Amino acid sequence: MGMMKSEYDVESYSPTATDHTEKHIASALPVYADPTGAVPGESFAIGDSLYARIQRFAGKYSIEQRGIERVPENERTDTNLVKVGTMWLAANMVVSSFALGVLAVPVFQLGFVDGLLTILFINLLGITPVCFFSTFGPVFGLRQMVLSRFFFGFHATKVIAVFTILACVGWSSVNVIVGAQLLHAVNNGIPGVAGIIVIAACTFVVTMFGYKIVHYYEFYSWIPSFIIFLIVLGQFVHSGAFVNLPMDVGNSEAGSVLSFAASIFGFATGWTSCAADYTVYQPHTVSRVKTFFWTWIGLIFPLLFTEMLGLAVATAMTFDPETFEPSNIYSQRYEESHIGGLLAAVLFPPFGRFGEFCLVVLALTVIANNCPNMYSVGLSLQVLGRWTQAVPRFLWTFIGTLVYCAIAIPGYSHFETVLENFMLVIAYWLAIYEGIALPEHFIFKRGIAGYDPAIYTSPHLLPPGIAAIAAFLFGILGAIMGMAQVWFIGPIGKRIGTPTYGGDVGFPLAFAFAFVSYCGFRTLEKAKFGR
Secondary structure, three states: OHHHHHHOEOHHHOOOOOOHHHHHHHHOOOOOEOOOOEOOHHHHHOOOOHHHHHHHHHHHOOOOOOOOOEOOHHHOOOOOOHHHHHHHHHHHOOHHHHHHHHOOOOOOOOOHHHHHHHHHHHHHHHOHHHHHHHOHHHHHOOOHHHHOHHHHOOOOHHHHHHHHHHHHHHHHHHHHHHHHHHHHHHOOOOOHHHHHHHHHHHHHHHHHHOHHHHHHHHHHHHHHHHHHHHHHHHHHHHHOOOOOOOOOOHHHHHHHHHHHHHHHHHHHHHHHHHHHHHOOOOOOOOOHHHHHHHHHHHHHHHHHHHHHHHHHHHOOOOEOOOOOOEOOHHHHHHHHHHHHHHHHHHHHHHHOHHHHHHHHHHHHHHHHHHHHHHHHHHHHHHOOOHHHHOOOHHHHHHHHHHHHHHHHHHHHHHHHHHHHHHHHHHHHHHHHHHHHHHHHHHHHOOOHHHOOHHHOOOOOOOOOOHHHHHHHHHHHHHHHHHOEOOOOEOHHHHOOOOOOOOOOOHHHHHHHHHHHHHHHHHHHHHHHHOO
16 A cells, blocks of 8 residues: 555546545545556555445456556556457447348338448448547557547536447447347247347346456357358348349439438447547557557448348338338338348248247347447446546446336337437537547647647646537537438438438538537637647
C-alpha cells in the first residue's frame, strides 16, 4: 500500500472532484495513476470500500475489473492481432446481418444487382471509421468513449455516451428478436419471450467476464455459423429458387437504393463508437496499419457474405400481384416467422431435423453479435459521471441486459419496422460523430502526435466541447433535411425518389453539415480558449 502511494499520483486521477460529494464518490474509485494517467489493475481491489470489496469478489472469478481507466503499458500484453479480426468476424457472421440483406427485397423493393452493389460499396464506406478508430486502442490504451473526450471535450462526451448506450441497447434488442424468431421457426411452441431470455442470458455470461473472454468466445464462435451459412448457400443454389430480380428505374429506384444504403451504412459503421474498446490491451508497439487491416478483414468478409446471401435468398419470395399475399413457401414462411421462417424454408424440406439444428445454431450466433454491444454499454455508462464509474462495468452489463430484454419482448412482433427505423436513426448520429472526430484528428490535432493521453481526466485541458455540440446540432439539422422515414420525410429527401416515400440522404447530409460547421466553430473555439 505504501509503495503504491509513492509510485502513483493519487490526486491526478480525480481532477474534477472539487466538492465534498465528488470527493466522496472519487474515494471509492481506484485513484492510483501514473504520470500518464494509467491505472494499474491491482489498484481496483485496494481498500475497504464497497467498490473494492465487489472488485475483490470479481477478481476471485477472473472477471475483468477494469472499466474506462487507462491501461498501463505493462498490462497491454495481448499481441495476437488475429484476435482483432476474429472479434469482428464473429460479431458480424450472424443472422442479423443476413436479415439486413433480406430487407432489400420485401422492404426496399430492390432488384438483385442494385441490391448487391449497394451492399458492396456502402459497407466499404461504413467500416472505414471502425477500422481507423480501432488503431487508437493500442496507441493510447483508452476506450472509445474516453477517446471521444479529445474530440468533444470532457462534458460533451457524455451526450455521445448516451447515444452509444441507446445504440448498444437498441441493437441488442433488435438482434435478440431475430434470434428468438429463429427458435420460434424451429418450434412454434417456443414463445418469443423464452427465446429472448435464453439468448440474453448466454450473452451476459460471456460479457460479464470481460475483454479476454469476449475475445476468446469470438475467436471460435464464427466457425459453426460460417459452416451453416455455407450449407444455406449450397442448398439454396441446389434448389434453383434464385431469381435475378431486375433493377427498377427512375426516381423510385434512386429512393429505394438510398434508403437501403442508409440501413447498410448504419449497420456497418455502428461499431465506430466502441471500436477502440477491443484493442486497448494491445501494446503500443503494434503496427497501426496491421491493426487497421485485421479489423477491415474481420468486418468486410462477414458483412458482404451474409448480407449478399440474405439478398439472394430473398429473391425467391413471390407475392400475388393483385392481393400481395405470399404465393410460395419462401414468402409464406417469411410472413409467418420472418427471418427464421425464410431460413426454415431453405433448410427444413431437405434436411429435416438437421435443418432445425442448423437454425438453432444460427439463433445462438446472436450471442456473438450482442457481446460487443453489452461489453461496451457498461463502459459508456461509466463515462457519464463519477457515480456511474463507481459502479463496476460488469454490474452495468447486467442492468443493460435487463433493459434490452424489456425492449425486445414487446417489440418481438414488429421486427421489420424496428430494424429498419432503428438502423436509419443510428446512421444519422454516427455520421455526425465521424463528421466531428475526423476533422479534429486530421485538421486540428494533425495526427497522433497532437494527443496527450495523460489529460483524459482533466476537463480544463481537453477541448471545451462548445464547437462539437454546435456542430452536432447542425448535423442533426442535416439529418432532418435529408431523412426519409415513415413518420417524416425531409425537404431534401422529398426531392429524391417518389413523393410518397422519398429517398434517404440523411447520413451524408448529417456528416457534411457536422464536418463543415465543426471546422468553422472549432477554429473560433481554439482561438478563444487555446485548447
